[in-house]
């Protein structure tokens with residue numbers, strides 16, 4: 384591996400995140416003579432504790448962080464006139480090096496839809512399951528048919544099993560007997576059962592299963608694998624309609640005074656744009672590939688009129704509701720605050736691959752579907768969405784819901800004590816957003832970004848249901864000591880639903896559910912609109928669909944209208960997946976590597 388610059392490469396990757404590093408690493412290993420360049424705007428992550436120790440994920444979200452980009456959305460009345468800010472990874476490994484390490488696999492029908500509804504041959508679950516298995520070594524249990532046992536990325540329960548997660552599962556089993564619990568919630572076909580949650584963490588070393596350490600940094604001997612960090616790709620360059628390289632400048636987030644001389648790297652075989660859901664569409668637009676209207680507004684000549692570029696933006700709409708926890712709760716709060724005792728104790732355990740640093744605070748959850756009774760509660764706003772999208776696809780969850788053994792938010796803003804959070808997020812929001820460039824030349828200019836959250840009433844109804852469901856589970860858990868009031872709906876003082884911060888313990892399992900009045904329902908809606916945030920799962924902005932349907936790439940990942948240019952990252956997802964998105968970014972990377980290897984004639988890939 385080398386940082387030096389050759390003049391001409393075989394393949395250039397614009398963006399070195401989860402998918403890009405996986406593709407580059409697979410190709411470099413299969414054919415070490417391939418000259419590969421990755422141009423990444425962020426810094427190296429090699430051997431840095433913040434990227435190796437799983438529990439450090441919150442440090443990347445601190446306001447001063449330079450390992451994520453804070454993508455600032457336009458203010459919207461649908462979210463209490465707030466600007467939703469959506470961080471995305473900005474370092475070698477992208478999201479894989481900063482994420483929460485939550486191992487969640489999509490529903491098989493998600494991928495089947497990619498093939499049957501969007502015409503992408505070769506992308507159904509039948510084709511992708513072998514590739515999902517190829518990436519992982521499943522340390523949780525031997526011999527599971529849908530899991531892999533030889534891949535570079537380890538999957539385990541993490542370094543401990545917190546009592547918060549344990550209690551959540553105990554309560555769920557007793558309180559929600561209609562649903563039940565299951566051993567493996569991520570075998571690909573399961574839905575609507577509670578289960579212990581796996582992690583992208585090596586169960587032996589306790590370290591993060593990121594992409595760079597397992598696909599790139601372990602190929603140090605390969606002098607043809609070049610990594611340029613701290614460099615921002617401005618645009619793809621062409622000869623005629625063929626992509627022949629990229630222009631890049633020094634990254635100004637890392638150094639605001641960085642010289643902005645434009646440099647060029649040339650590719651003889653292929654340029655792969657792999658800069659994620661924000662980076663990829665904006666690189667294409669600066670290269671003249673995008674909607675004529677968008678390009679015209681900033682004065683860029685249209686090379687390919689492709690109106691789908693930057694459209695179809697999706698995330699999962701997440702609300703983390705915080706609860707006060709008893710002193711004996713096992714939580715990550717001390718580590719997030721940098722508490723000396725918590726650090727010392729857990730670093731000792733981490734040396735043996737154990738403890739809370741080898742953990743992400745996420746031990747349980749459910750991919751939840753409504754019962755007939757729940758459907759009544761979800762109301763008419765959700766009815767058509769249920770009927771047309773969910774009813775016949777029984778592996779598609781409506782929301783994810785689960786406990787975090789910590790306060791989810793800036794720890795410096797909450798009193799020092801223990802917390803747990805019950806989070807819930809909409810798995811397939813109807814609402815759509817967009818991300819476009821705001822400047823012709825300046826790659827550092829903020830995006831013109833509309834997250835589009837909660838513009839559809841079905842999405843609002845879903846979160847309404849999520850809050851009520853999550854609160855019933857939360858208040859039955861042994862660690863429950865009340866609601867952390869700043870993070871909950873402000874019900875009227877006379878309402879029986881009023882939140883309390885002085886509970887002495889949980890309510891009995893058979894306590895009747897809280898009854899919410901119409902006024903309470905409005906309070907919950909306002910709360911969800913005011914508190915909804917990203918689940919950090921941006922996707923869809925260079926969708927793999929037919930060109931006439933708003934597609935940007937075909938099923939071989941070729942950008943329409945040009946040659947020698949592919950997109951390979953989560954932005955190609957044509958439709959959302961019912962899961963956290965790392966697993967999908969990885970399988971897109973595996974599939975892209977297979978496609979490129981085939982086209983380059985690399986045998987036995």
Ligand SMILES: Cc1cc2nc3c(=O)[nH]c(=O)nc-3n(C[C@H](O)[C@H](O)[C@H](O)COP(=O)(O)OP(=O)(O)OC[C@H]3O[C@@H](n4cnc5c(N)ncnc54)[C@H](O)[C@@H]3O)c2cc1C
Nearest residue numbers: 398400401402424473477478483485616659662953963965
């Ligand atoms: C804070 C956070 C927590 C998350 N938690 C989880 C989780 O627990 N479980 C889960 O399954 N998923 C999680 N995810 C999502 C998952 O990590 C992403 O879906 C995945 O990383 C997407 O991969 P990608 O390759 O498409 O993009 P990324 O990994 O984002 O990579 C894109 C790369 O391109 C670079 N780039 C962008 N523009 C340019 C440019 N112009 N020039 C050069 N480089 C550029 C970026 O710096 C970045 O490194 C999380 C994501 C984040 C941000």
